[in-house]
Every structure is written in structure tokens, then in C-alpha cells.
Amino acid sequence: MRRMTARPGNAHQARLLKLLRDGGPNSRAQLGDQVDLSRSKLAVEVDRLLETGLVVADGLAASRGGRRSHNIRLHPGLRFLGVDIGATSVDVAVTNAELETLGHINHPMDVREGPVAVFEQVLAMAAKLKASGLAEGFDGAGIGVPGPVRFPEGVPVAPPIMPGWDGFPVREALSQELGCPVMVDNDVNLMAMGEQHAGVARTVADFLCVKIGTGIGCGIVVGGEVYRGTTGSAGDIGHIQAVPDGRPCACGNRGCLEAHFSGAALARDATEAAQQGLSAELASRLETNGGLTAVDVAAAAAAGDATALDLIREGGNRTGQVIAGLVSFFNPGLVVIGGGVTGLGHTLLAAIRTQVYRQSLPLATGNLPIVLGELGPAAGVTGAARLISDHLFSPA
Amino acid sequence: MRRMTARPGNAHQARLLKLLRDGGPNSRAQLGDQVDLSRSKLAVEVDRLLETGLVVADGLAASRGGRRSHNIRLHPGLRFLGVDIGATSVDVAVTNAELETLGHINHPMDVREGPVAVFEQVLAMAAKLKASGLAEGFDGAGIGVPGPVRFPEGVPVAPPIMPGWDGFPVREALSQELGCPVMVDNDVNLMAMGEQHAGVARTVADFLCVKIGTGIGCGIVVGGEVYRGTTGSAGDIGHIQAVPDGRPCACGNRGCLEAHFSGAALARDATEAAQQGLSAELASRLETNGGLTAVDVAAAAAAGDATALDLIREGGNRTGQVIAGLVSFFNPGLVVIGGGVTGLGHTLLAAIRTQVYRQSLPLATGNLPIVLGELGPAAGVTGAARLISDHLFSPA
DNA sequence: TCGTCTTTGTCCTGTGAGTGGAAAAAGTCG
DNA sequence: CGACTTTTTCCACTCACAGGACAAAGACGA
Incomplete structure (x- = not known):
């Protein structure tokens, strides 16, 4: 067609x-x-x-x-491509015009390999989706990257975890390759849009969407619209100080939230605990896999391992403290927790809730649900499709 | 007329x-x-x-x-009334339709005396302005109160420092008394609107306006519009935790920003220091006046008193830490510092700037001015006039 | 002082968008 | 099969608006 x-x-x-x-x-x-x-x-x-x-x-x-x-x-033949580039993996999905996912594939990949290698991978995945008969071509694509984006131009700016991408014309390059309009945004903003379109946030005008993955970020929705800030770095809460004089962080400061809790920090803490012999469960996993990730911690916690549970609770407390501050400031109608570590589930959620309800004032927390995202890994790609469809379905 | x-x-x-x-x-x-x-x-x-x-x-x-x-x-005869009810004083001003202040009076008064007493005072002040020939009547009035407001109805909700006002129909009552339309908002939001209309924030779409008075609050402007949050308590940053396990606060928690720095906290700290003999300057003022306020600390600092300067710096550091978090989260284009303690001036500003520029990421702080408000005590009443004129100059 | 040029303000007509009534088309249900 | 509903199309009428023509009022040079 x-x-x-x-x-x-x-x-x-x-x-x-x-x-x-x-x-x-x-x-x-x-x-x-x-x-x-x-x-x-x-x-x-x-x-x-x-x-x-x-x-x-x-x-x-x-x-x-x-x-x-x-x-x-x-038109039933319309197809949108949703791309969610994470720190350690790439998600690509194809949707119809109603934004229903027709096919979704995931591939592990380190974003630090740089834009050229990543785009090769993305295009290969898009081709695979095409080859499986789900699409003959794409009418538009949305793409999320794990860092700040100058939104109007679709260009990453000073992204800490993907330095090779600074200034790379993502929007233009991908538009060339795919031959269709492309919009680029921060992955956290896309997750927020995904949950707003098809998830828990369907009816809420003002909400926060906290994504805990390799790093930590926060999507901000004001009056139904994503708020991106003056330079596109709004929601960058990973480097808010959570612990005075705490751990050194890659950004040069100490005590950043991300240094104390995130997928990366959790994996490191778990490895350390295993090596110190604090947890047989974690130690055996470390031996088996040769390394630990947040997924291992989640599994250990599910198996009742006390050390793993403590790590999660501790991290949830830190995160909850920061979120409590944001709730006081922003007074949202909903807080969504999502991202890779959602597997940590209700232990994490309980810790976060405890902190927020304890620290923020009743007027702000009185009717404030704090919930896990509904869409899981589909949130990002759904949000990406939503982004480009919002663009294409607006007057030229 | x-x-x-x-x-x-x-x-x-x-x-x-x-x-x-x-x-x-x-x-x-x-x-x-x-x-x-x-x-x-x-x-x-x-x-x-x-x-x-x-x-x-x-x-x-x-x-x-x-x-x-x-x-x-x-019409040159149009008159707006701007009312700014603070914790310890009331400002009333009359403006023409261009929002130029024609007359402005201030009267000390404790807001805890309750809405009836305060309104009596406000009406007396309005009458005084009328009597001096500045107005024959008012075409609209804006009023700011030091606490959260359910904006559409113009009713304070659960205000911590003015418990007697909870649910009092401010808008309706004042509209009755004055015989003109009235809009009610949080005093901090009005300060932000004032600085936006006639002060430093004229050209900025997204900014924060931190008001340090008896308490601490923050006006949030998104896309040129004040953001009030789901229940009207957005910007309530006084109870964000600034010091883990810090001082007990009236809200029941420990370590709230407001407990460590605000007009009230500063006065208390200064009194304590004077009594402990740490500062001759402060001690002599304590003896003369029978008590100390933020103004005394400002004067002592201006006179070079080391203890006073330390208190201000310490408070600025605390405040700066919290603002740094907000800057990371919100990525504003400008931060305005205002309120009663603006007299603390550049010592305070320098401390805040240091913290923010040190703790937030360069992308957010790169081009971020942090400045004192231009309008001083006129910001609130100007914002109040702006509020009601925005309302009256919108289609019915 | 006069004529020309520029800017401002008013008048008027043609166009095109949009509303709402009427009628036609296509069903349901007893 | 007939009465009643709902959907859709058609049409005439209204009204807002753009933009040109023209009048008013002043500037400026000769």
C-alpha cells in the first residue's frame, strides 16, 4: 500500500x-x-x-x-513504529492507527555502542517486523532515548549515560532511513504517555511517572500534556541528593538517588552482599550466572531472601523520600512506578508508599494513589506510537 | 462613577x-x-x-x-483591589486597569486572628484607600492567603498556619462585602504572577518563585500559567525534608525545610544564639526590642555580625539544597527568590546559588538565572490585581 | 500655499462557512 | 404492513469576515 x-x-x-x-x-x-x-x-x-x-x-x-x-x-493499513531505546536493550513494536500493538520485539543492546550501531539494530528489527507481514511500511515512528532531548529538533543533549549521542540528529537520521515522519523524546516521557493512553493514568490530568531502570527518571504530565522543561531535562530526578554526603556518583556529586538505588546500584549492592556472605541465595546465583542483576535480586526476594528484601526496602525508602518531596512540590493526582525493576513489585511499592504517606502533608496525599504501571515494557513503545500519532493527527 | x-x-x-x-x-x-x-x-x-x-x-x-x-x-476610572494576607501582616493596594499601583498600605496583623477580624481590617484599609480619593469603588478584587486554596471556589483548604480559615468562603464573603467579583489564590502564586507581570519573570514561560517569609512556599509557572496541582497545594515545599532526622516541625515530621529555615526559624535561632552569648550584636538587639525577628538578623548581618551571617548562610544552604532538587525535577528557565526575608539579600542568594549550581546537572543550571524578586512587597498585590483582571478580561 | 505622498479610519460588497429545518433512507417493532 | 425511530443527505438562509475602494487627516517638499 x-x-x-x-x-x-x-x-x-x-x-x-x-x-x-x-x-x-x-x-x-x-x-x-x-x-x-x-x-x-x-x-x-x-x-x-x-x-x-x-x-x-x-x-x-x-x-x-x-x-x-x-x-x-x-485506515486499517496505517502503521506506526514505536522504538524504545533503553540503556541495555532496545524495544521495537508496530501498531495500527488505533495504537494497538501488532508485534513487539526486544533485543539486548548497550546504548553506549553509539547511535550508528543502535540504529542498525533498530532498522533490522523494523525490517523483521515488516517481513513477518505486520506492516508494508510505516506512516510514522516515535522513538525514545534514555536521556534529555531537545524536543523540537529531536536531538539528544548532553545525555550522561550515552555520551556518544550528544547532538546526533536522531530525528532526521531515522526519518531518512525509514522514509516517514519521526518524533524523538525522552524514554520516561514516552512511558508516561503510554500509561496515559492505555494504562493506569487514562483519566488523570496531572501525574508523575517514575521509571526505575538502569537509572531513575520521572515523566511529568501537566494538564494532560507532557512537561519537558526549559532545556528538555525536566524529570531528571536521578541526581537529586537523597543521602547527604552519601555515595559518590558518576555525575561528580555524592549521595545522588541514582547512586543509592537504581538497577545498576542494586546489582552492585547485591554482588557485594553475596561476596560478603550475607546471603546464600544471592551467592549461589552469583556463582551460577557469573554476575548479578536487578532480576536476580527480585528472584531472591521472591524466594524470601532477607538480604534481597532489605536491599529493596532500603532502596524503596530512598526513592520514597525523594518522591515525597516531589509530591509536596507538584501535588499530582497519581504517581505511577514503572521501569525494569517493576519486578521488585510490592515490596518496593510498599516502601515507597510508606515514605510518601509519612512525609508529605495530608492534603497532598489524601487521595493520592501510588501504583505500579499497567503496561510494563509495552509502555514505552505505546507512548512512542502515541507521540507520533499526536503529531500526525494535528493540523500541519 | x-x-x-x-x-x-x-x-x-x-x-x-x-x-x-x-x-x-x-x-x-x-x-x-x-x-x-x-x-x-x-x-x-x-x-x-x-x-x-x-x-x-x-x-x-x-x-x-x-x-x-x-x-x-x-477606562481610566476602573479600579482593582489587590489584597495580600501574610502570616503577620496585610497588604492592600489599589490599581488602575493597567495594574499600576495608585496606593498601597500595609498593616501588621496576625492571620490567626481569623477571617472575620482580618476582613474587618481589609475592608477598613480599602475604605481608607477610597477615602483618600484613589477610587470611588472597585471593579474587582484579588486576594492572596498564606495557605492552599481550592481555586475554583476560592476557599482555603486545610491551611496549616491559619486553621481558623479552613473552608471559610473567602471569595463569596469578600464579594458580598465589596460588591464586586473576587478571586482568591495562594499568596505565593500571586507573587509569581506579580513578578511575571511587572517584575523579573516577564519573558519566561516556565519558572519557580520561592517565597521565604514566615514559612516557605513556591509558585510554579508552566507555560505562562500558574500550576496549582490537583488539590491546590502545589508548591508547598516548606515540609520537604531538608535534614534527615532534623528538628521537629509543627507538621509532626522532623527535618522539614521550614523548621530549619524561614522567618520564624531564623528568629528563634537568633534568639537562642543571643541568649547563649554567641553574638553581642544580636544580644543587644534582643534586649532593646524584647524579641528578635528576621529583620534584626538582617540588620546584624549588614553590620557584619558573624553569627547572623552564619545563620543566613546555613539557611541558604538548606534552602539551596531543596531548590537544587526542584531544579533537577522541573528544569525551570528562572528561579525567583522573594518574600519577607529578601532583606537578607545577597548573602542568602549566594548560598542558594552555590548549592544549586553545585548539585544540579549542568544542562539544567547552564543558563539558569537565580535572582531576587524585583517588586518586593508589591509583588503580591500586583499579582492579585493581575489575577482578577485576567478573570474579568476573559469571555464570560 | 499648494500638490503629492503616507497613514488612518470607514464603508461596502462578495465569499464562504456553518446552522438548522425538511425530507429521504433504512431500520425496528407490534 | 404500518407507525415510529434513527441516521443521513440536501438545501436555503444567515452571518461573520476579508479585502478593496474611498474618504479623512496630516507630513513634507517645491
């Missing part, structure tokens, strides 16, 4: 496209109930959308007691 | 009113340069505004090389 290049001609059309994206196939009458346009106006705009090819007829809907309505839907 | 009751009939008129407010008298031609409307449309909207009486003709402008233009301006 020929790729779609059309864009909505006005705000009404954009509105309709988003309704069809989020609500699936719909009749003109149902759309009319949601948009406050006259029937005639609505018909005109729908006709124009049909002309562009973005929208197609989709048979008859069930009767509601009278004449059956003709459904319309977004 | 009869009070104005009209409101703009559409967004264009609202836009024009705000241009006239912020830019002063203007000709139709100049307005046309700023609003992207056809001359005919502009003329129609201006005529309608003239009909409502909100806007009046204002003589001829100087020629720009051709026919001289007829200026128009907001």
Missing part, C-alpha cells in the same frame, strides 16, 4: 482523528455526540477525511432502534 | 483588553499590528468594547508620517 502522507486540514479533523484513534470505529452519529458540531459540518469534515484516505468506511453498525449507521474508521 | 460590569464578548475582545492592559493606550492601527485581524473586524470589536464602556477614546496619537490615529485606552 502507498504510505499515507495527508494531515488533518483543521482542528476539527484533528479532533475526529483522535476520537477514532482512541475510541475505535465509530458512526457519524456517535462522533456527532462527542464533538459539538452541526450534522452538516460534521458530514463535510468526515467527507474530507475520507478523501484524504486517512479514514475509510467500515460497514454498518448495529441498529440503535432505527436506521443503521455507517461506521468509519482510521 | 457607576462600576463596570461588562465582560468581553469573545476571545478577540479579551485579547484586545489584555493588550491595552499590558501595553497601555494604543491606536487601532497599532492594535491591528498585534492581533492578526482584518481592519474591519478589528474596528467592529473595538466599537463593541467602546459600547460596553470598558474602553474609552483617549485623544490623538502622534503622527507616524500620515494621518494621526485616535488612541483608545481602558
Whole structure:
């Protein structure tokens, strides 16, 4: 199929496209109930959308007691590519126009290998998805990288954990390779958008989304829109001081949250504990695998290992302290916890909740849910698809 | 004069009113340069505004090389009342429609005397301003209170330092008494709006405004709009933990920022130091006045007293640590420091800057000014006038 | 002082978007 | 099969708006 290049001609059309994206196939009458346009106006705009090819007829809907309505839907051939580049792995997924995931693959890879190697991998994965018949091409791609991004240009800026990417024109390069529009954002922001679109945050206007992976970051949503800050580094909470005169951190300071708790810190602490003979469970895993990761700690904790549980609780306390400060400051309606260490599950969540509810004032915590993300590894790629569809479904 | 009751009939008129407010008298031609409307449309909207009486003709402008233009301006008789209720004093000011302060009076008063007593005082001060010929009546009033506010209703909620105000219908009561529309907000938010309108933050979209008075609070501006949070308590940073296991705080926790540094904490620390004989300067002031306040500490510091300077530096360090965290999280384009203790001036500012620039990442601090507010005590009342004028100059 | 040029303000008409009623189309249900 | 519903199309009428023409008012040079 020929790729779609059309864009909505006005705000009404954009509105309709988003309704069809989020609500699936719909009749003109149902759309009319949601948009406050006259029937005639609505018909005109729908006709124009049909002309562009973005929208197609989709048979008859069930009767509601009278004449059956003709459904319309977004073109079933539309395909978005969602790419989530993590510190240690790459996720690529393909979705239809309704942002339903049709295929999703993951591949371990160190982001420090640099943009060229990573893009090769991403393109190979995209080709694999194409080859499996899920897509003939892509109408747009969203991509998340683990660091700050100058959003309008789609260029990483001064990313601490991926120094080789500084200033690399991610958006332009990928757009060239894929032959479609591309948008780039911080991976944490995409996770927030994913949970907002299809996860726990569907109905909340202002929320925080804390991602604990190799590092720690936080997506900030204000009034339903991602807030990125003046230079694109908003939500960079990994280097907030959690422990005065604490451990040295790669950033040059001491006591950063990330130095005390994150996937990397947890793996290091667990290895140390195992070597000191504090935990037989961890020691045996260390011997078997030749190294420990957050996953091992999660498994040990699940098996009831006291040392592993202590490590998680300790980290949860630190994280909870920082989040408590953010809750006081930002007064969100929801806090979502996600990222690679979600496997640590309720032990971690309980520790975080305890700290937040203890330290923040009742007015801010009174009706504040603190929950795990619903989407797991799909949050990032869903958010990426959402990002590019928001862009393409806006007036040019 | 009869009070104005009209409101703009559409967004264009609202836009024009705000241009006239912020830019002063203007000709139709100049307005046309700023609003992207056809001359005919502009003329129609201006005529309608003239009909409502909100806007009046204002003589001829100087020629720009051709026919001289007829200026128009907001009605010179329009008056807004700005009220800033602090913990220990009340500020009331009257402004014209361009938000220029025509008169400003301050009166010491403890907010804990309760809403009835405070309102009596406010009304007396408003009457005094009227009596001095500055206003015949008020077209709207903005009022700031030192605690969280449920903004849409204009009602304080669970304010820690003014328990008697919880749920008191401030907006409705004052609207009754004054016979004009009233809007209520947190005093810190109003300070932020004041600095945004007429102070250092005129050109910045995203910034923080930290107010250090009896307590500590922070106004948050996102995309030019004040962010209030889910329950109106956003920016309540006084109870963020600054010192693990630190001093007990009135809120029940330990180590809150406010317990370690604020006008109240500073006064207490200074008294203690004086009693322990650490500072002759402070001791003599204690004896003279029978008590010490932040103002005494400022004076002692200005006189070179080492103990006073240490207290300020110590407090600045604490505050700077917390702000550093907020800067990492929020990535603002500007941080404004204001409030009663601005008298502590550059000693305080230097300590805060040191902490922030040391602890936050370069990407966030690279181009981040941290400055004192420009408006001093006028910030609150200016922000209050701005609040109500924004409301009145929006379509009904 | 006069004529030309520039700027400002008003008037007027053509266009195009949008509303809402009416009728047609397509069902349901007794 | 007929009465009633719901959806969709069609159409005429209204209204806002753009943009050109023109009038008013002043600047400036000759």
C-alpha cells in the first residue's frame, strides 16, 4: 500500500482523528455526540477525511432502534513504529492507527555502542517486523532515548549515560532511513504517555511517572500534556541528593538517588552482599550466572531472601523520600512506578508508599494513589506510537 | 462613577483588553499590528468594547508620517483591589486597569486572628484607600492567603498556619462585602504572577518563585500559567525534608525545610544564639526590642555580625539544597527568590546559588538565572490585581 | 500655499462557512 | 404492513469576515 502522507486540514479533523484513534470505529452519529458540531459540518469534515484516505468506511453498525449507521474508521493499513531505546536493550513494536500493538520485539543492546550501531539494530528489527507481514511500511515512528532531548529538533543533549549521542540528529537520521515522519523524546516521557493512553493514568490530568531502570527518571504530565522543561531535562530526578554526603556518583556529586538505588546500584549492592556472605541465595546465583542483576535480586526476594528484601526496602525508602518531596512540590493526582525493576513489585511499592504517606502533608496525599504501571515494557513503545500519532493527527 | 460590569464578548475582545492592559493606550492601527485581524473586524470589536464602556477614546496619537490615529485606552476610572494576607501582616493596594499601583498600605496583623477580624481590617484599609480619593469603588478584587486554596471556589483548604480559615468562603464573603467579583489564590502564586507581570519573570514561560517569609512556599509557572496541582497545594515545599532526622516541625515530621529555615526559624535561632552569648550584636538587639525577628538578623548581618551571617548562610544552604532538587525535577528557565526575608539579600542568594549550581546537572543550571524578586512587597498585590483582571478580561 | 505622498479610519460588497429545518433512507417493532 | 425511530443527505438562509475602494487627516517638499 502507498504510505499515507495527508494531515488533518483543521482542528476539527484533528479532533475526529483522535476520537477514532482512541475510541475505535465509530458512526457519524456517535462522533456527532462527542464533538459539538452541526450534522452538516460534521458530514463535510468526515467527507474530507475520507478523501484524504486517512479514514475509510467500515460497514454498518448495529441498529440503535432505527436506521443503521455507517461506521468509519482510521485506515486499517496505517502503521506506526514505536522504538524504545533503553540503556541495555532496545524495544521495537508496530501498531495500527488505533495504537494497538501488532508485534513487539526486544533485543539486548548497550546504548553506549553509539547511535550508528543502535540504529542498525533498530532498522533490522523494523525490517523483521515488516517481513513477518505486520506492516508494508510505516506512516510514522516515535522513538525514545534514555536521556534529555531537545524536543523540537529531536536531538539528544548532553545525555550522561550515552555520551556518544550528544547532538546526533536522531530525528532526521531515522526519518531518512525509514522514509516517514519521526518524533524523538525522552524514554520516561514516552512511558508516561503510554500509561496515559492505555494504562493506569487514562483519566488523570496531572501525574508523575517514575521509571526505575538502569537509572531513575520521572515523566511529568501537566494538564494532560507532557512537561519537558526549559532545556528538555525536566524529570531528571536521578541526581537529586537523597543521602547527604552519601555515595559518590558518576555525575561528580555524592549521595545522588541514582547512586543509592537504581538497577545498576542494586546489582552492585547485591554482588557485594553475596561476596560478603550475607546471603546464600544471592551467592549461589552469583556463582551460577557469573554476575548479578536487578532480576536476580527480585528472584531472591521472591524466594524470601532477607538480604534481597532489605536491599529493596532500603532502596524503596530512598526513592520514597525523594518522591515525597516531589509530591509536596507538584501535588499530582497519581504517581505511577514503572521501569525494569517493576519486578521488585510490592515490596518496593510498599516502601515507597510508606515514605510518601509519612512525609508529605495530608492534603497532598489524601487521595493520592501510588501504583505500579499497567503496561510494563509495552509502555514505552505505546507512548512512542502515541507521540507520533499526536503529531500526525494535528493540523500541519 | 457607576462600576463596570461588562465582560468581553469573545476571545478577540479579551485579547484586545489584555493588550491595552499590558501595553497601555494604543491606536487601532497599532492594535491591528498585534492581533492578526482584518481592519474591519478589528474596528467592529473595538466599537463593541467602546459600547460596553470598558474602553474609552483617549485623544490623538502622534503622527507616524500620515494621518494621526485616535488612541483608545481602558477606562481610566476602573479600579482593582489587590489584597495580600501574610502570616503577620496585610497588604492592600489599589490599581488602575493597567495594574499600576495608585496606593498601597500595609498593616501588621496576625492571620490567626481569623477571617472575620482580618476582613474587618481589609475592608477598613480599602475604605481608607477610597477615602483618600484613589477610587470611588472597585471593579474587582484579588486576594492572596498564606495557605492552599481550592481555586475554583476560592476557599482555603486545610491551611496549616491559619486553621481558623479552613473552608471559610473567602471569595463569596469578600464579594458580598465589596460588591464586586473576587478571586482568591495562594499568596505565593500571586507573587509569581506579580513578578511575571511587572517584575523579573516577564519573558519566561516556565519558572519557580520561592517565597521565604514566615514559612516557605513556591509558585510554579508552566507555560505562562500558574500550576496549582490537583488539590491546590502545589508548591508547598516548606515540609520537604531538608535534614534527615532534623528538628521537629509543627507538621509532626522532623527535618522539614521550614523548621530549619524561614522567618520564624531564623528568629528563634537568633534568639537562642543571643541568649547563649554567641553574638553581642544580636544580644543587644534582643534586649532593646524584647524579641528578635528576621529583620534584626538582617540588620546584624549588614553590620557584619558573624553569627547572623552564619545563620543566613546555613539557611541558604538548606534552602539551596531543596531548590537544587526542584531544579533537577522541573528544569525551570528562572528561579525567583522573594518574600519577607529578601532583606537578607545577597548573602542568602549566594548560598542558594552555590548549592544549586553545585548539585544540579549542568544542562539544567547552564543558563539558569537565580535572582531576587524585583517588586518586593508589591509583588503580591500586583499579582492579585493581575489575577482578577485576567478573570474579568476573559469571555464570560 | 499648494500638490503629492503616507497613514488612518470607514464603508461596502462578495465569499464562504456553518446552522438548522425538511425530507429521504433504512431500520425496528407490534 | 404500518407507525415510529434513527441516521443521513440536501438545501436555503444567515452571518461573520476579508479585502478593496474611498474618504479623512496630516507630513513634507517645491
